[in-house]
Amino acid sequence: xxxxxxxxxxxxxxxxxxxxxxxxxxxxxxxxxxxxxxxxxxxxxxxxxxxxxxxxxxxxxxxxxxxxxxxxxxxxxxxxxxxxxxxxxxxxxxxxxxxxxxxxxxxxxxxxxxxxxxxxxxxxxxxxxxxxxxxxxxxxxxxxxxxxxxxxxxxxxxxxxxxxxxxxxxxxxxxxxxx
Amino acid sequence: xxxxxxxxxxxxxxxxxxxxxxxxxxxxxxxxxxxxxxxxxxxxxxxxxxxxxxxxxxxxxxxxxxxxxxxxxxxxxxxxxxxxxxxxxxxxxxxxxxxxxxxxxxxxxxxxxxxxxxxxxxxxxxxxxxxxxxxxxxxxxxxxxxxxxxxxxxxxxxxxxxxxxxxxxxxxxxxxxxxxxxxxxxxxxxxxxxxxxxxxxxxxxxxxxxxxxxxxxxxxxxxxxxxxxxxxxxxxxxxxxxxxxxxxxxxxxxxxxxxxxxxxxxxxxxxxxxxxxxxxxxxxxxxxxxxxxxxxxxxxxxxxxxxxxxxxxxxxxxxxxxxxxxxxxxxxxxxxxxxxxxxxxxxxxxxxxxxxxxxxxxxxxxxxxxxxxxxxxxxxxxxxxxxxxxxxxxxxxxxxxxxxxxxxxxxxxxxxxxxxxxxxxxxxxxxxxxxxxxxxxxxxxxxxxxxxxxxxxxxxxx
Numbered sequence: 001x002x003x004x005x006x007x008x009x010x011x012x013x014x015x016x017x018x019x020x021x022x023x024x025x026x027x028x029x030x031x032x033x034x035x036x037x038x039x040x041x042x043x044x045x046x047x048x049x050x051x052x053x054x055x056x057x058x059x060x061x062x063x064x065x066x067x068x069x070x071x072x073x074x075x076x077x078x079x080x081x082x083x084x085x086x087x088x089x090x091x092x093x094x095x096x097x098x099x100x101x102x103x104x105x106x107x108x109x110x111x112x113x114x115x116x117x118x119x120x121x122x123x124x125x126x127x128x129x130x131x132x133x134x135x136x137x138x139x140x141x142x143x144x145x146x147x148x149x150x151x152x153x154x155x156x157x158x159x160x161x162x163x164x165x166x167x168x169x170x171x172x173x174x175x176x177x178x179x
Numbered sequence: 180x181x182x183x184x185x186x187x188x189x190x191x192x193x194x195x196x197x198x199x200x201x202x203x204x205x206x207x208x209x210x211x212x213x214x215x216x217x218x219x220x221x222x223x224x225x226x227x228x229x230x231x232x233x234x235x236x237x238x239x240x241x242x243x244x245x246x247x248x249x250x251x252x253x254x255x256x257x258x259x260x261x262x263x264x265x266x267x268x269x270x271x272x273x274x275x276x277x278x279x280x281x282x283x284x285x286x287x288x289x290x291x292x293x294x295x296x297x298x299x300x301x302x303x304x305x306x307x308x309x310x311x312x313x314x315x316x317x318x319x320x321x322x323x324x325x326x327x328x329x330x331x332x333x334x335x336x337x338x339x340x341x342x343x344x345x346x347x348x349x350x351x352x353x354x355x356x357x358x359x360x361x362x363x364x365x366x367x368x369x370x371x372x373x374x375x376x377x378x379x380x381x382x383x384x385x386x387x388x389x390x391x392x393x394x395x396x397x398x399x400x401x402x403x404x405x406x407x408x409x410x411x412x413x414x415x416x417x418x419x420x421x422x423x424x425x426x427x428x429x430x431x432x433x434x435x436x437x438x439x440x441x442x443x444x445x446x447x448x449x450x451x452x453x454x455x456x457x458x459x460x461x462x463x464x465x466x467x468x469x470x471x472x473x474x475x476x477x478x479x480x481x482x483x484x485x486x487x488x489x490x491x492x493x494x495x496x497x498x499x500x501x502x503x504x505x506x507x508x509x510x511x512x513x514x515x516x517x518x519x520x521x522x523x524x525x526x527x528x529x530x531x532x533x534x535x536x537x538x539x540x541x542x543x544x545x546x547x548x549x550x551x552x553x554x555x556x557x558x559x560x561x562x563x564x565x566x567x568x569x570x571x572x573x574x575x576x577x578x579x580x581x582x583x584x585x586x587x588x589x590x591x592x593x594x595x596x597x598x599x600x601x602x603x604x605x606x607x608x609x610x611x612x613x614x615x616x617x618x619x620x621x622x623x624x625x626x627x628x629x630x631x632x633x634x635x636x637x638x639x640x641x
Contacts, residue, residue: 017631039397040392050394055398057399079326086333105350109354119361123395142390143205
């Protein structure tokens with residue numbers, strides 16, 4: 001038996017960053033949660049307009065930074081003063097001033113790697129399959145197109161009403177994408 | 180008043196000239212990558228990659244024969260390899276300054292040049308990393324640098340500035356690369372969505388990681404970008420400071436000074452901006468980017484070259500003053516030798532290129548003249564290479580023991596490897612401008628007036 005097609009996402013296009021921002025406010029006020037606003041560049045004020053919380057990435061990176069610095073400091077003390085103590089140019093076994101420099105470098109390195117891959121993880125990247133890509137018109141999102149998408153998983157979603165709602169707030173080229 | 184005059188001071192004046200739309204930027208930048216390979220590009224690429232192959236061949240010979248093929252002698256154990264290393268690391272610094280520090284200071288003009296400058300950073304650091312790698316002589320023992328358990332049960336000496344260097348420059352390369360790639364993701368998605376052939380679409384889709392431009396992605400993306408900028412800013416200041424400790428922690432006269440870290444950082448930014456300028460002027464001309472890389476951008480860069488050039492000049496004079504003021508006869512001697520001794524020719528090339536010539540940028544006319552700034556930027560590149568040569572050669576060739584003094588002369592292999600490193604640099608750079616968007620499209624769109632959601636349409640009242 002052939003699988004029944006069912007709607008997964010509805011897409012509406014808007015003509016400018018300002019329109020997208022106002023649309024986001026209206027979608028938020030209507031109570032939708034699983035929606036997104038797509039644009040070629042980040043739009044100032046969009047997080048508030050969508051009711052989005054701040055990204056937790058800073059806390060993750062901060063924690064990793066502290067652990068990396070302390071860890072690298074400890075590793076150097078262990079190798080230089082515990083595992084194989086060696087007198088080098090008469091310097092103390094625990095030369096914390098010198099050890100601070102590799103610790104700093106490792107801290108920056110770990111934090112940067114965490115910032116990038118943490119961002120991937122929070123964004124669910126890489127993800128090569130997504131219903132919005134069913135729309136040919138959506139390719140303009142990386143050029144000069146501004147879109148609102150509402151997922152069918154949203155409890156308020158209704159295949160009959162939601163497209164009309166997007167049209168009523170100024171959306172053009174409404175597409176109900178199915179899979 | 181002339182509108183162009185204002186742009187440097189007043190951000191109400193558009194950063195991009197003409198009447199750019201979002202689509203215009205996409206088309207302008209993407210079409211460079213999507214057009215057919217030009218004959219000129221192929222010719223330049225053939226030339227650059229041939230020079231790069233000469234470098235690779237001579238590295239092979241170096242590994243086979245040993246570092247005796249260079250002009251090294253007993254007091255001068257560090258020759259051009261270290262000069263080239265410091266030179267190339269320094270070049271990279273401007274890229275990070277533009278991408279990270281100017282980002283944190285909200286200098287919106289950076290968006291036209293940052294991608295370009297970041298790419299330059301990565302390629303310059305690749306060139307730099309080659310030289311300490313090959314100058315160790317026994318290249319097969321380089322893994323001693325890594326703190327890995329080995330057959331001798333020994334660990335690296337973490338008190339050595341050479342090891343700090345390894346950590347600092349290795350981190351610098353990795354972080355710069357991550358920063359650059361993160362910035363590229365939305366632009367690769369643009370190219371993906373414009374791709375005509377399936378294979379091109381697939382390859383770009385893989386590297387753009389399924390970017391959808393949703394604000395739920397932008398939210399994390401922007402914070403990650405800001406964190407990377409925040410991490411890169413102290414990093415870039417620390418990298419050349421650590422490089423300078425290779426010298427400053429030694430007891431050699433002329434090296435053992437506390438001024439070295441800030442002096443090296445200022446010099447690095449100075450030389451890096453000169454290299455960005457040289458490359459930007461060529462790319463601007465070849466790819467008709469005059470509306471994106473406006474005279475205002477170039478003038479701003481020239482102001483930075485003038486400022487950092489004066490910092491470098493201040494360091495030169497302060498070194499001299501301290502060598503006299505310290506009353507240390509070895510210090511005084513080495514500085515007198517720098518200016519009037521056997522390497523005086525190199526010293527005065529350095530001072531002329533780095534201190535005297537950039538003073539021309541006090542004139543607004545010269546700051547805005549393309550031929551003038553092109554020539555000056557090349558002089559600065561030359562001058563900064565000589566700065567590192569002067570520091571290394573003069574101090575080593577005449578240290579405490581007159582009986583061991585010797586003069587350093589390069590061999591053909593020194594020269595080939597320096598020229599070859601430029602071949603490597605330009606090969607990578609040409610590949611970059613051919614296959615990747617050299618201007619950050621998403622960022623550039625974000626600084627257009629119409630990107631601001633509170634921007635009123637032209638002619639409408641606020």
